Amino acid sequence: MSTIPPEPFVFIPADISSARGGAFRSDWQLHSLSGKTMGTHWSAKFSSSQQLDPHDIERTIIQSLDTVISQMSPWETDSDLRRYEGAPTDSWLVFHAEAFRVLEQALSIAQETSGAYDPTFAQAIDLLGFGPSSFSEYSYSSPEVQDAFTRAGFQRVELSPETRSVYQPGGLTIDLCSIAKGFAVDLACQRLRELGLENYLFEIGGEAKGFGCKPDGTPWLYEIELAHHAKDNLPRAQVALCGLSVATSANYLLYVQCNGQRVAHIVSPVHQDEADKTLSVSVFHDNCMKADAYATALFLQGTNAGLAFAEKRNLAAFFQTASGFQLSSQARELLA
Template sequence: MGTRWSVKLIARASALAMLERGIQARLDEVVAQMSTWEADSDISRYNRSAAGSAHTLPAGFAEVMAAALALAADTDGAYDPSIGPLVDLWGFGPAGAREAAPDALAVANAQARVGWRRLRFDAAARSLEQPGGAYVDLSSIAKGYGVDRVADYLLEQGIADCLVEVGGELRGHGRKPDASPWRVAVEQPGGGDDEAAAVIALDGLAIATSGDYRRYFDADGQRYSHTLDPRSGRPIAHPLASVTVLHAQCMQADALATALTVLGAHAGMAYANRHGLAALFVLREGDAFVTRTTPAFVARQCRP
């Protein structure tokens, strides 16, 4: 996944080696199924396949695909798992980075291959048809799914107290050895190391953040974010700097954070409130940052 993982847990010392092997095996499985950076992964083989071919997906891949398509339908395409051609075109995929923005024709050509409605997926049969030129990219949801796989594995092993983190997405259960909760600080863009937008206690809860200030490139005096709007074919260009979402499933928190970021502050906040989501929005106002939170998020915040 191009990142690191970390797990804090309470367990017998004699079990640690076995647990580490189990954790790594589950993350390796996610990579083998859904990494567009691995040429022999299930998703890469699908993306290279011929038009009209049907592919039976592994159970994990199918679960993530179903969730991604459901969110695509619910957001009317603001979230779209077929965004791969645009991700590569803008230099944020396996095709490599770029130093200049693509021209309008290149964007139009890539966008012609994007569209979640083109993906014919039979959830019951776990079958996904290749319509021709489709390039599925699940990077905005698979990492969260990996967190869930690890957390669920640990719970199955009787580990009631753990904090799982993969590339900044987290899910926590139980408490630390001193009986205090697993507290997680939400980063404040532009803030110092000791500055946080909020602090959340995770117990049966996951947290994920999507932001435009980590991955981007600058060209001709303009910054291009890695968060792309599949409806326009271009990086987002609004004042929203980041969105953090809390959810019982990290897979859902991960994807929802991306979807809300694409929707923007106004439409994103409306969507979050309509669905009762716990979400924190960080917006740019000149050189400063301001936060907006949903009632569900406020209810989860740790009090000073």
């Protein structure tokens, strides 16, 4: 006997004035574009009165994504991160403006979380099989991984904003995958607005931002993905993205089994057991880069500590657990 799925939650921001911020008409055509990037997919929906060539839109999006990949991908040998990894001990390396900005934000959130979130865990991530090296079947408890955590530390990174330079103390590596995708959404959206678009929804594999509305005047609805083992118990959740970003972090999609232990791609040397009890965390923010990093930081802290952190930082956060949803006070106010 099949069960009837619960009615979906539809979160509408209390202030949706931005959905009507641009002009719109019901006879405008709705365009859709999509492609592959960063190991996942991107998609764009937009409408406009202007006679814009969809190829120009697609070219702008791809150029934005390529900027992020070329500077921040751990798989690109000439990226800022790979060059930093190979920089001599006690040296300074000049970063591109975009990569430097993202690193600054990542280090700021690392400071806020006292290192639960830390962009210098790159070597541990690589050893666990989620970096550019070949998978070597290490687990969280492997001495090599624990040693990599010990030798990491965001406190070891020094920045020189005047020259956009980053200090290499020796043997330190950086991974920005937990924040770069959100920045890529922001960058692509910024360039779409520079082209004159006022009504669009753009997404990269779970990180999304919306502006304006559909041709019929309704806001862009984005569905937050449910963990596959919770779909029978939890209702679908949709949010109207009206000048708003959403980013979701979870460990149920990208993981491997190693010696009977599930090894997932979001890693930290602390709070790992508690984090496993959280299926996913979504953060709503006007800045997708911040939403992306905060979602990971909250996930790593687990539901109880993550909710407390979100309350203290006034973050709109949506926690998915096996028993249901939990929202921070800011999320309840934002999505009233």
